[in-house]
Amino acid sequence: MRWIAFILATQFAVTLLPSLAAFGQSVQPAPVDDPSTLGQTLRGSDSGLEARAIAFIRALNEAISGSDEAALLAIAKSYALVVDFYGNPQTAEAILKEKSAIFRRWPERSYAVVDGQSNADCDVTGQTCEVSALVRWKVSSPARKAESSGLSRMKFQIRFSDLGPAIVGEAGETLLRE
16 A cells, blocks of 8 residues: 555545545545546636536435435545534544434435525636525435425535535525425
């Protein structure tokens, strides 16, 4: 095994992920077919960056609606190493652990951004976006004979880099429980 410094990892476009060993999972970074395309994610108009930020949050909600393995992989790939998580600094590993507990409690999940109810405010120069999205959710646990559903307003801060988008802030509130 070889160790690499964080700064070198970012220079060589190595994806750094929190350890999933504690959850019995392993993660393999996605291969980069053409390394010359990495910087292309930073080009484009302000509205292009906004659309990409919203699409990123939609895709994350879709992924966490799937299997535990797919959900954990999406979480591991989507969060920065340290995140302003509901007003407190949290490591990606701590967030992964918290979300894993939620996924175990609620093995059947559906999360979807409500059409027309999301917006993004982006700083193209700083390559950051603040996304606000209304999310309809439904979770259940057949083993516990429990279910819950509702509507939440979620807010994310996303930073774009050559490595792709990363969530650097997350907050939200439940607006309705059904």
